[in-house]
Amino acid sequence: TQIYKLKQERMTNLVLFGPPGAGKGTQATVLKEKYQLVHISTGDVFRYNIKNATELGRNAKSFMDKGHLVPDDVTISMLEAEVDKNPEAKGFIFDGFPRTAAQAEALADLMSKKNTEVSAMIALEVDDEVLVERLLGRGKTSGRADDADESIIRNRIKVYYEETAILKQYYLKEDKYYGVNGVGSVEEITQRISEVIDNLQG
Ligand code: B4P
Numbered sequence: 001t002q003i004y005k006l007k008q009e010r011m012t013n014l015v016l017f018g019p020p021g022a023g024k025g026t027q028a029t030v031l032k033e034k035y036q037l038v039h040i041s042t043g044d045v046f047r048y049n050i051k052n053a054t055e056l057g058r059n060a061k062s063f064m065d066k067g068h069l070v071p072d073d074v075t076i077s078m079l080e081a082e083v084d085k086n087p088e089a090k091g092f093i094f095d096g097f098p099r100t101a102a103q104a105e106a107l108a109d110l111m112s113k114k115n116t117e118v119s120a121m122i123a124l125e126v127d128d129e130v131l132v133e134r135l136l137g138r139g140k141t142s143g144r145a146d147d148a149d150e151s152i153i154r155n156r157i158k159v160y161y162e163e164t165a166i167l168k169q170y171y172l173k174e175d176k177y178y179g180v181n182g183v184g185s186v187e188e189i190t191q192r193i194s195e196v197i198d199n200l201q202g
Contacts, residue, residue: 014121132154
């Protein structure tokens with residue numbers, strides 16, 4: 001029973017990973033309800049700050065509009081503040097974070113300060129041409145500057161391969177990497193991810 005209790009108390013902290021348009025935000029919205037986890041989307045926090053014209057928003061906008069990453073120092077302190085807003089969380093879904101090696105280190109440090117750790121990286125695997133098609137589709141209605149133009153979308157995918165994809169190795173080494181096919185209906189993909197989470201919690 002001691003082991004059972006320890007397992008019960010352990011937090012479930014998921015990194016939802018994948019290229020732009022892989023469906024991280026879409027899946028996180030479903031999974032946070034299903035597993036009662038706190039969802040932190042760095043992209044959403046930046047967009048909220050842009051909309052409200054805060055200093056953080058003004059700082060982030062010039063990078064995001066071009067499809068570049070927001071600098072690490074800005075992103076890491078913002079993420080820490082979001083985690084600190086939720087001291088009672090049973091666990092977190094990190095959506096769009098980490099995106100660089102420095103961010104992965106910062107997340108490991110932050111989790112260890114909270115006496116917990118990242119449980120798993122769940123990586124949504126989707127081909128580039130499907131990504132471009134999805135993001136152009138969203139751009140027709142989202143009003144997002146970074147979805148409006150194919151060259152910006154392709155730049156975001158390029159940045160992903162240059163700076164973010166390497167994180168697969170980081171979590172593979174820790175035996176925490178789970179690749180999931182990200183093509184199919186939203187429900188099918190939720191089901192595939194749920195199998196991974198249920199196994200972790202099992
Ligand atoms: P994000 O907001 O993280 O967004 P995203 O890359 O567009 O991807 P996501 O994978 O969440 O896609 P979604 O579910 O919405 O990043 C935006 C920008 O913010 C970055 O470029 C960067 O500038 C900045 N930023 C964010 N985090 C940062 C960090 N840590 N460091 C530095 N900068 C950072 O899905 C996309 C589309 O696909 C939607 O239209 C959706 O409806 C569709 N879709 C989803 N699932 C589908 C499915 N199964 N089938 C068909 N379509 C599907």
